[in-house]
Amino acid sequence: MLAAAVAGKASIIVTWNLKDFPAQDLRPNRVTSQSPDDFLTELHAAFPDALIASVKRARLNLRKTTPTVERFIDALKQNGLKKFSRMLCQDIASLQGSG
Numbered sequence: 001m002l003a004a005a006v007a008g009k010a011s012i013i014v015t016w017n018l019k020d021f022p023a024q025d026l027r028p029n030r031v032t033s034q035s036p037d038d039f040l041t042e043l044h045a046a047f048p049d050a051l052i053a054s055v056k057r058a059r060l061n062l063r064k065t066t067p068t069v070e071r072f073i074d075a076l077k078q079n080g081l082k083k084f085s086r087m088l089c090q091d092i093a094s095l096q097g098s099g
Helices: 002-007 023-029 036-046 048-060 069-078 082-090
Strands: 012-014 032-034
Touching (some): 023 032, 036 048, 069 082
8 A cells, every 4th residue: 555655656555554654654655544543533624615615525426325424423433433533523514415
């Protein structure tokens, strides 16, 4: 994965498997690693409106069911996005609606 990141000129590897990507191995290639939870939390801090719009679209684009906003956020939390789901709870009104 590191070779792909370097070849693609990526600066961040987003993975749950942080233990296999220690900073001292990544630093010479000018790459860092982050958990998906940290990555999405930082993305939300940098681009809150765009990220909220993307999350809203993702929920509404589910094909089998469209869960309530609360259930959608809970599913994210259950899948390890604890910090990100807390941030989304603060924007719950923006995630409501169909468009």
